[in-house]
Amino acid sequence: MIEIKNIKKSFGDVPVLKGISATFENGKCNLIIGKSGSGKTVALKCMVGLFEPDEGSILFDGRNITDMEFTARKELRKEIGMLFQGTALFDSLSVEENVRFPLDMFTDKTMEEKTERVNFCLERVNLANTNKKYPSDLSGGMKKRVGIARAIVMNPKYLFCDEPNSGLDPKTSIVIDDLIKEITQEYKITTVMNTHDMNSVMGIGDKIVFLHEGLKYWEGNNKEIMKITEGELFDFIFASDFLKDLRRRAQY
Amino acid sequence: MVKIFSLVGEYFTLMYRSISRPEKTAMFWKETFRQAAEIGVGSLLIIAIVATFIGAVSAVQFAYQFRNLSFIPMWWIGSIERKGIILELAPTISALLLAGKVGSNIASELGTMRISEQIDAYEIMGVNTPAYLIGPKVLASIFVVPMLVIVAVMLGIVGGWGAGLSGHFYSTAEYFRGVQDNFNSHDSVVMLVKATLFGYIISSVSCYMGFTVHGGAVEIGKASTRAVVYSSIFIIIVNFFVAFILL
Numbered sequence: 494m495i496e497i498k499n500i501k502k503s504f505g506d507v508p509v510l511k512g513i514s515a516t517f518e519n520g521k522c523n524l525i526i527g528k529s530g531s532g533k534t535v536a537l538k539c540m541v542g543l544f545e546p547d548e549g550s551i552l553f554d555g556r557n558i559t560d561m562e563f564t565a566r567k568e569l570r571k572e573i574g575m576l577f578q579g580t581a582l583f584d585s586l587s588v589e590e591n592v593r594f595p596l597d598m599f600t601d602k603t604m605e606e607k608t609e610r611v612n613f614c615l616e617r618v619n620l621a622n623t624n625k626k627y628p629s630d631l632s633g634g635m636k637k638r639v640g641i642a643r644a645i646v647m648n649p650k651y652l653f654c655d656e657p658n659s660g661l662d663p664k665t666s667i668v669i670d671d672l673i674k675e676i677t678q679e680y681k682i683t684t685v686m687n688t689h690d691m692n693s694v695m696g697i698g699d700k701i702v703f704l705h706e707g708l709k710y711w712e713g714n715n716k717e718i719m720k721i722t723e724g725e726l727f728d729f730i731f732a733s734d735f736l737k738d739l740r741r742r743a744q745y
Numbered sequence: 746m747v748k749i750f751s752l753v754g755e756y757f758t759l760m761y762r763s764i765s766r767p768e769k770t771a772m773f774w775k776e777t778f779r780q781a782a783e784i785g786v787g788s789l790l791i792i793a794i795v796a797t798f799i800g801a802v803s804a805v806q807f808a809y810q811f812r813n814l815s816f817i818p819m820w821w822i823g824s825i826e827r828k829g830i831i832l833e834l835a836p837t838i839s840a841l842l843l844a845g846k847v848g849s850n851i852a853s854e855l856g857t858m859r860i861s862e863q864i865d866a867y868e869i870m871g872v873n874t875p876a877y878l879i880g881p882k883v884l885a886s887i888f889v890v891p892m893l894v895i896v897a898v899m900l901g902i903v904g905g906w907g908a909g910l911s912g913h914f915y916s917t918a919e920y921f922r923g924v925q926d927n928f929n930s931h932d933s934v935v936m937l938v939k940a941t942l943f944g945y946i947i948s949s950v951s952c953y954m955g956f957t958v959h960g961g962a963v964e965i966g967k968a969s970t971r972a973v974v975y976s977s978i979f980i981i982i983v984n985f986f987v988a989f990i991l992l
Contacts, residue, residue: 542868543869567873570868570869571871575866577862577866579862581861581862581863582863584857595870597769597772598768598772598870647870653869
């Protein structure tokens with residue numbers, strides 16, 4: 494479980510997070526949603542330790558990452574997997590080397606053991622037989638799946654996904670969402686995912702936190718969110734008049 | 746002024762972090778050898794071409810100037826060539842070339858990794874990124890640049906010999922008599938000191954420029970240019986001080 498308590502973060506004079514608190518539960522897909530510029534990515538980067546929050550605490554099963562020493566933070570990071578918006582695969586390494594990198598760096602496993610684990614992870618994301626390919630040879634959806642394989646190769650306890658559906662067609666987005674959900678439940682991972690994709694919200698949103706202008710505006714799940722009838726969240730979900738009209742027709 | 750101190754402080758902090766203990770020594774050395782091969786083998790041809798022709802053209806220049814000075818024997822050209830190439834031409838010109846080729850390459854590679862979040866990905870895994878990404882580049886450069894300079898010295902002297910023979914300025918025996926005459930090993934020490942320092946300057950300045958990029962593709966281009974310009978300026982300044990102190 495991850496708890497964030499009263500997180501504040503400013504860049505210069507511009508406050509981006511104005512005091513956010515939330516709890517993200519184990520074995521669930523926890524979604525942070527909001528418009529562009531609402532502070533989703535900054536919140537996620539604070540959680541993984543890429544940004545230091547100005548105030549507040551972030552607890553990973555009771556361990557506060559904000560006041561951890563460098564060595565302890567490095568150890569905690571080995572329990573974290575992350576899927577980046579642009580996948581952040583290492584260009585100069587093949588798919589196999591990308592997925593194997595954390596094992597090479599942090600374990601003393603033999604090459605056979607590492608290869609076995611890499612193959613398992615690649616098969617898990619339906620990418621068997623792509624080991625020798627390079628990131629430049631892959632489609633957007635395949636890159637995302639390699640990113641997921643790399644994120645789970647060390648058996649993480651926490652998985653962070655920064656807009657995993659950006660740049661993907663709706664069908665591939667659903668494949669990625671389903672994969673994240675399956676992995677989350679299968680390995681009992683605490684998954685925190687940034688998105689503004691409504692298909693993801695409806696499909697896998699076990700818990701949803703809506704951010705608006707740096708504040709938590711709403712919290713609930715994918716069933717409760719459809720009961721919203723007005724306000725910023727309503728405008729976010731039904732962004733176009735066409736969708737609003739469709740919803741009204743569905744109600745009557 | 747505050748900004749300059751801040752940049753200098755940031756540079757030295759990054760360099761200090763890059764010499765901290767790597768997570769896995771085997772991975773560190775693997776990356777160091779990969780970088781050494783990339784810098785060394787990748788730059789060998791351009792260094793060879795430039796050094797040979799610099800040696801050749803300087804021989805032609807000396808022969809042109811000494812032609813009417815009958816009291817200067819032509820074998821002196823070999824001696825002047827050796828001295829000039831070892832002390833100045835090979836280390837400085839090689840370093841300036843490498844600042845352009847290797848420096849811009851390092852800055853754009855690290856800049857692209859920063860912009861595409863690859864460095865963030867390493868950090869989230871728990872990798873000490875300066876130690877893994879900067880340390881091997883600096884170490885490889887410190888070892889490889891002196892080797893490239895030694896190659897440049899040899900080919901520069903060969904270039905001077907070839908030009909002299911082609912222009913009938915001197916015979917092979919005369920030229921190599923000059924090359925060997927009154928050889929002082931201190932010159933080689935000065936050359937190696939210069940080459941080592943230049944290797945450090947090229948890699949560390951370029952790594953700093955690339956690692957600290959913020960923004961997008963335009964910023965990568967600017968960082969790459971800054972890496973070449975600042976490396977070249979520091980090379981010229983350090984070149985003077987090393988010559989001033991050691992000669």
